Amino acid sequence: MAAALAARAAGVEDVLLLERDQHLGGILNQCIHPGFGLHHFKAELTGPEYADRFVRLVKEDRGIEVSLRSFAVRLTKDKELSYLRPGALEEVKARSVILATGCRERTREMIQVPGSRPAGIYPAGLAQKMVNIEGWIPGREAVIIGSGDIGLIMARRMALEGVAVKAVIEIQKTSRGLVRNVVQCLEDFGIPLYFQHRVSMIRGRDRVEKVDVVKVDDGLKDIPGSGFGITCDTVLVSVGLIPENELLEMAGAEIDRRTNTPVAPGVNLTSIPGVFACGNACKVYDLVDWVTRDSELAGKMAAKYLGKQ
Amino acid sequence: MTADVIIVGAGVTGAAIARELSRYKLKILILEKEAEPAFGVSKSNSGIVHAGTQNPPSSVKGWLCVEGNRLLREEIAEDLGLNFVQCGQLVVIFDLADLPELEKIKKEGEELGVKGLELVDRAWLDAKEPNLGPEVKAALLAPSAGIISPYRFVYALVENAVKNGAELKTSRKVSAIRRPAGGGFEVVAGGEVFRARFLVNAAGLYADEVSALAGAPTFKITPRRGEEYLLDKKREHLTEHIIFPLPSKTSKGILIIKTSDGNPMIGPTANDVEDREDLSTSDEGLAEVLAGARRMVPSISKDDIIAYFAGLRPVSGKDFVIRHEDSAPGLVNAAGIQSPGLTSAPAIAVMVAGILKEHGLKLEPKEEFHRLRPRPVHLFQVPPEETRRLIEKNPAYGDIVCRCELVSAQEIREALKRGARTLDGVKFRTRAQAGRCHGGFCTTRIMKIMQEELGFPVKALTKRGAGSELVKAERK
Numbered sequence: 001m002a003a004a005l006a007a008r009a010a011g012v013e014d015v016l017l018l019e020r021d022q023h024l025g026g027i028l029n030q031c032i033h034p035g036f037g038l039h040h041f042k043a044e045l046t047g048p049e050y051a052d053r054f055v056r057l058v059k060e061d062r063g064i065e066v067s068l069r070s071f072a073v074r075l076t077k078d079k080e081l082s083y084l085r086p087g088a089l090e091e092v093k094a095r096s097v098i099l100a101t102g103c104r105e106r107t108r109e110m111i112q113v114p115g116s117r118p119a120g121i122y123p124a125g126l127a128q129k130m131v132n133i134e135g136w137i138p139g140r141e142a143v144i145i146g147s148g149d150i151g152l153i154m155a156r157r158m159a160l161e162g163v164a165v166k167a168v169i170e171i172q173k174t175s176r177g178l179v180r181n182v183v184q185c186l187e188d189f190g191i192p193l194y195f196q197h198r199v200s201m202i203r204g205r206d207r208v209e210k211v212d213v214v215k216v217d218d219g220l221k222d223i224p225g226s227g228f229g230i231t232c233d234t235v236l237v238s239v240g241l242i243p244e245n246e247l248l249e250m251a252g253a254e255i256d257r258r259t260n261t262p263v264a265p266g267v268n269l270t271s272i273p274g275v276f277a278c279g280n281a282c283k284v285y286d287l288v289d290w291v292t293r294d295s296e297l298a299g300k301m302a303a304k305y306l307g308k309q
Numbered sequence: 310m311t312a313d314v315i316i317v318g319a320g321v322t323g324a325a326i327a328r329e330l331s332r333y334k335l336k337i338l339i340l341e342k343e344a345e346p347a348f349g350v351s352k353s354n355s356g357i358v359h360a361g362t363q364n365p366p367s368s369v370k371g372w373l374c375v376e377g378n379r380l381l382r383e384e385i386a387e388d389l390g391l392n393f394v395q396c397g398q399l400v401v402i403f404d405l406a407d408l409p410e411l412e413k414i415k416k417e418g419e420e421l422g423v424k425g426l427e428l429v430d431r432a433w434l435d436a437k438e439p440n441l442g443p444e445v446k447a448a449l450l451a452p453s454a455g456i457i458s459p460y461r462f463v464y465a466l467v468e469n470a471v472k473n474g475a476e477l478k479t480s481r482k483v484s485a486i487r488r489p490a491g492g493g494f495e496v497v498a499g500g501e502v503f504r505a506r507f508l509v510n511a512a513g514l515y516a517d518e519v520s521a522l523a524g525a526p527t528f529k530i531t532p533r534r535g536e537e538y539l540l541d542k543k544r545e546h547l548t549e550h551i552i553f554p555l556p557s558k559t560s561k562g563i564l565i566i567k568t569s570d571g572n573p574m575i576g577p578t579a580n581d582v583e584d585r586e587d588l589s590t591s592d593e594g595l596a597e598v599l600a601g602a603r604r605m606v607p608s609i610s611k612d613d614i615i616a617y618f619a620g621l622r623p624v625s626g627k628d629f630v631i632r633h634e635d636s637a638p639g640l641v642n643a644a645g646i647q648s649p650g651l652t653s654a655p656a657i658a659v660m661v662a663g664i665l666k667e668h669g670l671k672l673e674p675k676e677e678f679h680r681l682r683p684r685p686v687h688l689f690q691v692p693p694e695e696t697r698r699l700i701e702k703n704p705a706y707g708d709i710v711c712r713c714e715l716v717s718a719q720e721i722r723e724a725l726k727r728g729a730r731t732l733d734g735v736k737f738r739t740r741a742q743a744g745r746c747h748g749g750f751c752t753t754r755i756m757k758i759m760q761e762e763l764g765f766p767v768k769a770l771t772k773r774g775a776g777s778e779l780v781k782a783e784r785k
Binding site: 020069071073074082084085086087088089104105107108109110112114115116117118119120122123125126129130131133134135136137138139140161200201203205206207233249257258 | 543586587588589590591592594595611612614615616617618693696697700704705706707708709712715717732745746747748749750752753756757767771772773774775776777778779780781782783784
């Protein structure tokens with residue numbers, strides 16, 4: 001939305017904004033905790049409040065056509081785009097394309113946690129959606145793998161719902177998340193954070209029953225004799241985010257295989273002229289305020305590419 | 310209730326037998342202990358339709374595999390609307406000194422009737438399989454091998470059997486089998502009693518227990534665990550054939566497997582275990598699989614892995630156990646169906662029908678046998694024009710639920726209408742949640758569609774049946 005509004009402000013006349021969900025705002029809608037907008041709006045907002053400020057501007061803007069529940073399936077280097085929506089397969093040709101496709105969560109599978117595959121193992125963001133959007137509490141006793149911000153926030157969120165959050169297990173020496181989240185989400189709730197530990201086994205046939213935890217040394221090797229078990233029925237996995245650039249890849253742009261980000265000389269750029277990637281699709285940001293700042297820049301860059309200003 | 314034949318187990322073996330018997334005027338009942346068919350041994354199958362090499366020519370499984378391959382290729386895949394891809398297989402060697410071994414496999418395969426076997430050299434491999442590593446020196450090509458989705462194969466067999474009058478009862482674990490004085494069997498499962506003159510035991514890992522319950526403790530099943538690692542669809546063209554190393558005594562080794570859904574797979578390990586429920590993967594298994602696969606294709610990286618699982622092969626000696634048990638008249642065992650069980654299943658079914666006939670079951674063909682099963686729609690398999698036509702017919706095909714694998718709300722609904730009852734059942738039928746995000750984005754949406762279609766409250770939704778509930782409480 002920030003890129004669309006900025007492109008319009010810079011003189012682009014006709015913007016099509018595709019959203020796969022039935023609401024604008026993306027993941028912000030499930031982030032009901034405060035802490036958004038301190039820089040951009042100089043106010044502390046929740047995720048939905050932050051998104052809503054943009055939604056209102058987008059809706060007022062006659063030059064932005066919003067298409068919800070629209071799923072892009074194809075992009076070419078000539079900026080031909082196909083998308084599906086209920087009732088139609090649409091094809092459009094654009095002069096410039098901005099990809100603001102965000103990121104997905106790294107999964108248990110990507111870090112290869114051994115053990116069984118019972119119910120009760122969720123990416124932290126999925127658990128957040130379950131609790132905050134659907135009102136479903138996934139379990140009663142949880143262990144969180146990884147100390148990313150979503151995991152920390154979900155530790156607090158689950159504790160507030162009466163779930164016993166037994167531990168956050170982090171393989172590194174420090175948290176991947178913001179310091180304020182470690183303090184406000186764990187310390188204030190008495191949730192132990194184990195640095196330099198890893199979950200070495202998930203147990204349980206139908207539903208999670210227990211995890212084995214082991215301390216690791218500086219080379220990430222298990223320290224013999226340091227293992228212990230934690231009984232729990234839920235494991236949340238918060239081990240980082242991966243930019244979603246499969247469309248860009250389909251268009252033939254160069255992608256860094258390790259980070260899944262566009263290979264380009266500068267922020268928002270891709271190897272295809274006129275195709276931009278902004279926000280978490282460009283790189284993983286820690287604050288939405290910086291996503292907005294750079295996405296506004298992407299809107300301006302697209303306008304400039306189209307010969308405006 | 311009373312049936313002519315009770316089949317215990319709705320894995321690929323039981324499902325194929327049910328479908329074969331449903332050609333005849335018989336009352337067939339399938340009892341499955343899990344919540345859905347294919348949830349036992351079959352779900353972890355790699356989906357290879359083996360050519361039929363690498364089995365001793367004197368073995369039962371040797372000819373069943375070759376015949377099963379032929380039936381699948383020439384008849385069943387098409388009839389049941391399955392996406393069978395005949396990609397062929399290569400057995401590679403790392404040392405030209407092993408050429409005689411390949412010659413031996415070729416000769417044995419030819420004795421069994423495997424067609425088109427050919428030794429290929431490094432130049433051929435360079436042209437056809439450029440990603441093979443420098444250690445690979447030559448290979449045996451078997452063009453009749455292919456790939457199929459193992460669970461969708463089972464679902465198709467079961468659906469077609471049911472269409473032809475067979476009855477399926479799930480969550481019915483057999484707890485006792487009685488043999489009344491007048492002959493036949495009384496099978497107690499899930500608190501109900503079912504009667505039949507003939508009992509077919511296709512109970513996979515538990516086949517020895519079922520056979521013993523029926524009065525024939527004649528063999529033992531040893532689970533052999535195999536870990537498999539699934540790679541990102543982006544690596545679909547890592548290889549164009551299924552790649553095998555020279556087989557060892559206990560297994561066919563670590564393979565590079567193409568799958569009919571596009572994701573390559575590497576594995577499996579082979580370790581005999583005691584626990585019939587132990588489906589865990591291990592650090593050691595991962596290391597073994599990666600090392601084995603990289604020896605053939607060095608560019609495979611740990612980062613390519615998007616999913617992994619373990620399966621248990623039901624092993625009973627070196628061969629399949631397919632026979633009538635004279636100590637329990639009317640009991641036919643189809644047990645110890647390890648690799649190449651999926652390939653062999655259609656031939657096993659014909660063989661079991663023959664054994665039943667020999668022992669007095671009358672096989673009278675039905676006037677009308679519904680041979681065909683409509684092919685389910687999978688958007689990821691159809692070209693854009695077809696997608697457009699589908700959406701025009703039904704707008705819900707344009708409502709995408711799973712972004713990684715391109716699965717629409719309509720496909721989820723159809724899977725539920727065809728019998729999916731669990732989140733895994735939806736995944737196996739549609740591929741929703743099977744991609745790189747692993748359900749991170751689509752799980753809640755699928756659960757909501759399940760609530761609508763099945764009328765279950767959210768707390769009753771499960772991953773794979775009772776005990777695997779997904780949500781413990783609802784927010785007040």
